[in-house]
Amino acid sequence: MRFVIYSIKQAMANLLRNKVVNLLCLGIIAFTLLVPGIFNYISFNLERYIDKLSENVEAIFYIKDDSDNGAIEKLMQRMQANLLVKEVGFTSRDQAKANFSREFPELKYILSEFNYSPFPASIDVKFQSDARNLIQVESFVRDIKNAANVESVQLNMDWARKIAMIKKFTTFAGLFLSAILLIVSIFIIFNVVKINIFYRRDEINILRLVGASDWYIKTPFLIEGFVLGFLGGLLAGGLLLATIKAFPLYAGFVFNIIKQLIDFRQLPQKIFWQLLVTGTAIGLFSSFISLRRFIKQTPG
């Protein structure tokens, strides 16, 4: 316990001793975490939006006029068997005519010229809400479209596909930038700890000569890295929240387009924890490798 208290005291003293360097380091860590945080946030929202779109994905398969009831029944059973499908409904030609009359009463007079229904019969398919993989949905639709009784298909997934592509790009760009910035972060903390070790090198040397164990010497520096990383993550979370809150204020009309895709009201807890854990891990890792190098270089 005494050792832990000593280590925390030493770490805090180090942090306060080199205030400017440590504040600068904190700012850089926060910034390097903020950028991946923003990408992560956008990606998170796009994924949620895609999920919402997937919930409403519906396909209408128009049936050829000469199809018999048995063939249609078989086709419906085949559709129902697919795990992606939530609900399969049949709309006969007469029902389609009735639906049209109900939905467009002002155009009802057009139908009076027909003594039969001009609309084809259709099978309406609703997909499961967890059928998020749009590629699978498309593949299913393509498959059914080739069936003998299907005339054509109505499925508008262009919008969802485009968003999925943007999401993919955002995730990729986010990961790429994150990797670069995390390396930068590690490099910075590594050097800050190195500076602090250099500043205390005489004391460390004395401690070793009077019988301090390696852990006694290392722990305060590890705590220092931990605190820097943790605070950096916390600051990045705060900055991300501020960015999210402030965005509607400065984005003007662009906001109206984007707000459909991105929820600017809150910062998901998952992203906040990710920033905190990543920051802390970076801090610990960087100070650990910095110390390992120092201990190796000075075997005395």
Add this chain to the structure above:
Amino acid sequence: MIQFFHVSKEYFRNEALSDINLAIARGEFVFLTGASGAGKSTLLKLIYKEEEPSKGQILIDSVNSTLIPAKKLFKLRRQIGIVFQDFKLLMNRTVHENVAIPLRVRGEKQADIEKKVNNALALVGLTYRKRYLTGHISGGEQQRVAIARAIIGNPKILIADEPTGNLDTNLSIEIIKIFERINANGITTIIATHDLNLMSLFPKRTIKLDKGQLVQDKRVEANP
């Protein structure tokens, strides 16, 4: 007991110590002498393992120190009190803080630290400087702080490298008397010095080095 078996030390192919064979019994008081560059400091550094021998074996209490891994080195160092030639004190800390360091690294209780620091400072006659910053006291007083720090952990071996180098004769005698008092408690004491006048005042075993070789080992006969 400290034993050297055919120990040599080279620095970039320059031999600092050559084929040293030596045994120092527990509780012995030994002066290590020789001109500057004779190898005194190197020999002491080999004992507390700040340096590794190029050849040979060193046994400390029958443990081959050359085989102690770096991670376990602190265990050896806790058995040895060292007074460095340049003191190695933290000048921006108080006398009390400097003396307490060996106990803090051992994780001793604050109350025990207080008691032991007071005893060590009393032994070297420095109680009145306890709360002073080490950088604000004289060279002789700093020397005594270094001695207090070396003995506070109750070591088995006390090593001092030129502990009277910067002191006047009276103060030097006073310092050696402190070492005698410490040695009287059974602590093996090895003092490196080139001050022949000082050594003549204290008839002790004297090991002389010259250009890295042990040239004389003069033992003092016990009084009948």
